[in-house]
Amino acid sequence: MKEQSPHCVFCGASIAAAPHSRRDGLYCCEGCFLKEKEFRALEKSREESHFSLAEALAAALDEREHQTGLHSRRVACHTLVLAKRFTEDREALRQIHWGALLHDIGKIGVPDAVLLKAGPLSEEEWAVMRTHPEKGRDILARVPFLTEAAKIVLAHEERVDGTGYPRGLAGEAIPWGARVFAVVDTLDAMTSDRPYRKGLSFDEAKGEIFRMSGTQFDPAAVEAFLAEEETLRDMVALKCEKPPFRP
Ligand SMILES: [Fe+2]
Incomplete structure (x- = not known):
């Protein structure tokens, strides 16, 4: 039987010929892989700014x-x-x-x-x-x-x-x-x-x-x-x- 070409778990595109990553049997096309990487970086910077703001508020009380x-x-x-x-x-x-x-x-x-x-x-x-x-x-x-x-x-x-x-x-x-x-x-x-x-x-x-x-x-x-x-x-x-x- 001919093996079916894998599809991106995010966008569903066939990625038989395109560069992709594979994890736990799931495929991800290059476009989605880059988007996810960008998303994670944004999440991390959002998280950092939340911690910084909480610290800044605590420092304001410290001044008082x-x-x-x-x-x-x-x-x-x-x-x-x-x-x-x-x-x-x-x-x-x-x-x-x-x-x-x-x-x-x-x-x-x-x-x-x-x-x-x-x-x-x-x-x-x-x-x-x-x-x-x-x-x-x-x-x-x-x-x-x-x-x-x-x-x-x-x-x-x-x-x-x-x-x-x-x-x-x-x-x-x-x-x-x-x-x-x-x-x-x-x-x-x-x-x-x-x-x-x-x-x-x-x-x-x-x-x-x-x-x-x-x-x-x-x-x-x-x-x-x-x-x-x-x-x-x-x-x-x-x-x-x-x-x-x-x-
Ligand atoms: Fe109190």
């Missing part, structure tokens, strides 16, 4: 309040470690990474008198500070590739028992990325030194997180924290600011 910027970079790394236990989806991991990195971006809109105040905040000042998740969501929602991250930013101060803000969401009504983030946010806050106190040890912070499982934190996120304890312990000790992998 240096401590917050460093905290954001650390929790973005730690959150990826936990989030990977729940999904392998790169886009979902990217959105969670950016949501964690930019969680406090709304603090850009909080006046210096409140954001940089050395002493305790008054009730009115707290009310201003508590607007930062909505301010952050409003900033990120304008960027098409950050719309999912914006949902995490809006929900990052919620607690699973419904006593958080700004909406008082409970349980699974809180996006899962925000529930995972909440654990590492507290871990970093507790283990970091502040001008008025020394940071807790990892084990002390672990005890507190465990105690607040089911109230402040999603028990599934706390379980993931325990499963990744050794990795997180190293990352906290090294004050890791670089993501362990590129989602």
Whole structure:
């Protein structure tokens, strides 16, 4: 029997005589091969510009309040470690990474008198500070590739028992990325030194997180924290600011 001439998997053209590539039994004509190569290069440069923009926004917050910027970079790394236990989806991991990195971006809109105040905040000042998740969501929602991250930013101060803000969401009504983030946010806050106190040890912070499982934190996120304890312990000790992998 005469063998049929192969056809391009993309455009369907017969490519018996034309230069082509073959992979897994599939053929691709030269034209489509070049187009695909061009497409991949465009995708890569689009991806790079997304990462650069997210970094630039994080740097803007860093300018406003240096401590917050460093905290954001650390929790973005730690959150990826936990989030990977729940999904392998790169886009979902990217959105969670950016949501964690930019969680406090709304603090850009909080006046210096409140954001940089050395002493305790008054009730009115707290009310201003508590607007930062909505301010952050409003900033990120304008960027098409950050719309999912914006949902995490809006929900990052919620607690699973419904006593958080700004909406008082409970349980699974809180996006899962925000529930995972909440654990590492507290871990970093507790283990970091502040001008008025020394940071807790990892084990002390672990005890507190465990105690607040089911109230402040999603028990599934706390379980993931325990499963990744050794990795997180190293990352906290090294004050890791670089993501362990590129989602
Ligand atoms: Fe916050």
